[in-house]
Amino acid sequence: MNMNKITNEINNIFYGVTSLPVIAAPMFLISNPDMVMACCQNGIIGSFPALNQRSCEGLDDWIKKIRAGNKIFAKENPDKIIAPFAINIIVNKANPRLKDDLQICIKHKVPIIITSLGINQDLIDTVHGYGGIILHDVINIRHAKKAIDAKVDGLIAVCNGAGGHAGTLNPFAFIGELRSFYNGFIALAGCISKGSDILAAQLMGADFAYMGTRFITTSEANADNEYKEMIKTAGTSDIIYTDKISGIPANFLKKSLTKSGIDIDLLANSDTLDAIIKNEIKAWKNIWSAGQGAGAIKDTLSIEELIFNLTKEYNNALYRYNSASDSIN
Numbered sequence: 001m002n003m004n005k006i007t008n009e010i011n012n013i014f015y016g017v018t019s020l021p022v023i024a025a026p027m028f029l030i031s032n033p034d035m036v037m038a039c040c041q042n043g044i045i046g047s048f049p050a051l052n053q054r055s056c057e058g059l060d061d062w063i064k065k066i067r068a069g070n071k072i073f074a075k076e077n078p079d080k081i082i083a084p085f086a087i088n089i090i091v092n093k094a095n096p097r098l099k100d101d102l103q104i105c106i107k108h109k110v111p112i113i114i115t116s117l118g119i120n121q122d123l124i125d126t127v128h129g130y131g132g133i134i135l136h137d138v139i140n141i142r143h144a145k146k147a148i149d150a151k152v153d154g155l156i157a158v159c160n161g162a163g164g165h166a167g168t169l170n171p172f173a174f175i176g177e178l179r180s181f182y183n184g185f186i187a188l189a190g191c192i193s194k195g196s197d198i199l200a201a202q203l204m205g206a207d208f209a210y211m212g213t214r215f216i217t218t219s220e221a222n223a224d225n226e227y228k229e230m231i232k233t234a235g236t237s238d239i240i241y242t243d244k245i246s247g248i249p250a251n252f253l254k255k256s257l258t259k260s261g262i263d264i265d266l267l268a269n270s271d272t273l274d275a276i277i278k279n280e281i282k283a284w285k286n287i288w289s290a291g292q293g294a295g296a297i298k299d300t301l302s303i304e305e306l307i308f309n310l311t312k313e314y315n316n317a318l319y320r321y322n323s324a325s326d327s328i329n
């Protein structure tokens with residue numbers, strides 16, 4: 001099988017500047033410039049939510065830091081592929097920084113903007129105006145069609161079991177239906193933890209894998225050690241999908257709820273929790289999110305080591321796939 005199939009222009013661009021078809025997904029409070037640089041410098045697309053910086057000035061500083069770090073690395077390592085980076089902008093009315101953060105991204109011509117929780121045509125047109133690429137998070141076909149009509153450059157199909165605000169669709173079903181009418185760029189999100197999962201995403205019809213939870217336990221990630229340990233010891237039954245924590249259905253580590261004094265058995269019958277409304281317990285900060293893919297994560301590695309392992313697993317899986325298809329032919 002030819003893994004370099006080019007379905008559109010974005011694929012052409014992305015395959016040229018990455019050494020593994022992966023985007024390290026933006027994660028609130030977790031992603032930081034060190035993670036982004038480590039990803040880019042090891043050949044995968046790194047990203048962070050704009051809101052991880054507490055001010056627009058801080059966002060400006062982070063972009064400068066990432067650009068400068070990657071520039072120095074490129075000078076010292078002329079043979080290495082340095083992948084582009086992406087910034088995630090939350091497109092809903094609850095985000096007061098939307099306009100100002102976008103201005104900073106325009107100023108720096110941020111190569112990829114990842115939008116979630118809404119479509120904003122002005123934003124899409126503005127990013128296209130400076131030559132940027134827009135990838136948009138979708139959890140169902142209706143959202144996908146809206147995004148395609150708005151001329152985004154690619155979709156991120158967020159499936160069941162994903163960390164953060166996950167969808168409910170099975171990835172085979174979602175990608176299969178998307179591919180019946182869309183041949184543009186698709187990144188698949190949800191429970192991708194191993195190199196063989198990345199290949200599986202491509203075999204299913206996606207172009208890239210979009211991985212969040214797998215990167216939370218890396219040494220660069222801005223997560224408590226206790227959070228990392230909770231992921232490393234979690235299985236699928238330790239994850240709860242609920243809208244009671246952030247108001248939108250998302251996956252969380254059950255143990256982080258019980259640690260905050262929340263009775264899981266009472267959760268289904270309550271409205272958004274009093275303690276959260278009163279701001280005594282904070283979603284994401286005290287209640288930790290992880291996807292069902294946690295069950296396959298057992299280690300803390302540097303991002304360089306993780307990408308090395310993922311690449312090895314991906315190549316082994318590709319070899320096994322090619323040997324199997326040769327024996328069938």
Ligand SMILES: Cc1cc2nc3c(=O)[nH]c(=O)nc-3n(C[C@H](O)[C@H](O)[C@H](O)COP(=O)(O)O)c2cc1C
Nearest residue numbers: 025027028116162163164190191211212213289291
């Ligand atoms: C702790 C955490 C925080 C997240 N924060 C964001 C966010 O701020 N913006 C966003 O678009 N997605 C966010 N996500 C979702 C990820 O970008 C991605 O879709 C998801 O992690 C992929 O599924 P996986 O965790 O199973 O790999 C978050 C996910 C996690 C686990």
